[in-house]
Amino acid sequence: MHRNFRMIIFYLKGMVIAKKSIKLITILVFALLPFIAIASNGGENDENKEFNASELINDHIGDSHEFHIADWNGHPISFYLPVILWTNNGLSVFSSSKFHHDNSGEHVVEVNGQEFVRHHEVIYYADKYETLNEEEKGAFNFEARPLDFSITKLVFSMLMSAIIIFLLFSAVARSYKKNNKAPKGLAGFMEPLITFVRDDIAIPNIGEKKYAKYMPYLLTIFFFIWINNLIGLIPFFPFSSNLTGNIFFTFVLSFITFLITSFSGNKDYWKHILTPPVPKALYPIMVPIEIIGIFTKPFALMIRLFANITAGHIIILSLISLIFIFKSVFIAPVSGAFVLFMSVLEMLVAALQAYVFTLLSALFIGQAVADHDHAHDEHDHEISDAEDVRGDFI
């Protein structure tokens, strides 16, 4: 419990520092409102077209082949990212500018004798696209589309965040080489976070003896998720992408946690799963449950991060959309106030979700590597252990 409190208090302190930047962000949110709205209309110059909030929100929280920056006189200004396709005839690389912002499947792009169309950010073979009805269209129709390894908006954002984090922490590491005394500047700010991950996440969950091996992974996911959560909250180019709210991204992270947990699982861990300490008659029920449990834990990690971050983005965008739904400027202060409130809350959630993901990863790893000194048939010990675990949660 105290651990969560400390996190929150630490975060509140950070918020005081971040007050100015929150103000700035809110001002920018307002400044960018018209651009976001026009962008949702796919670049067509149609002031009269009905505003579609769900389309806007879907566009924002999803991925795209180009990074939309703003609209100018009805023409979208975008940062064009490379499209990399693995087609039936091999690799095909071209700029996303070739689609001319078309997302309706009408504009045909010809590259090296192959024709492609783009419909709702999915690239199809032009000839096969013609034969599809509405239900057959979609990202999972691998028959009608080439494999797409494009550097999309989210990939670009991920690369950028990786570079930012790397520069940040290699600078911190360098500062330690020069300064052997108390940390100052950037290192002074980062060190409490690093020691927080070590002292409040890794050591209590994995244990004093084994935590060191997993520290690099825990630190990496903690800062990777946290910084990407925060980047998602900044509402302008080159930020604002909903990377941590993308289920494939969270899938990869939780899958890595799953791999680490499974490969560092010791004999006791697997014994507990395959021969749980229950009467033999219950094995047909217990063993499948334990085996499913291996997968549900990382699955919950994946869904939790994805849902929390996406929900935050959806709420903020819905509040902004209210202005356009009501078509009244007077609603702006109301929804602006709510957006401000939500943005602050989302900053808390950004840190909290990074913390929870890291904490649970540490917990799963801790369970996998835990030493069971006692025999499994000693039920007294089992119960006291369970109480310890429960005590940790309360």
Place this chain on the structure above:
Amino acid sequence: MNFTAPESLIFWTTIIFVVFFFLLKKFAWKPILGAVKSREESINNALDSAEKAKLEMQNLQADNQKLLKEAKAEREIMLKEARDIKNKMIEDAKGEAQEQANKMIEQAQAAIEGEKKAAMAELKNHVASLSLEIAEKVVRTELSNKDSQLQLVETMLGEKSLN
């Protein structure tokens, strides 16, 4: 939500994350964690040694206190001894003075006795010579008058008694 090519994001996330992880591990986490740990150790060591120094200080202080106490006690003893010696010396001086005085008195008495004896002897000689003179005078007178001579001797002898 637009699912734009799940394979793209999965592929790139895996590659970027793995590369990113190993780069960070080598260039950031290892040096940072190492530095933090070594600094923590050095702080702990410094605190330990400070604690030790404090203990030593306390010991030293206790020692000082003890030494001071001992010094005080010793001074007390020394003072006492000095006082005793002083008293004894006074005592001794007094005795000696008494003795000396007694001796001097004795000597004076002896001297007085001696003087007295000498005076006696002189007196005896004087008396003898006086007696001779008298005898001479008596003899002369005798020569003129026998009876009166004898009478004179008689009276004179009666007057003068030998000690």
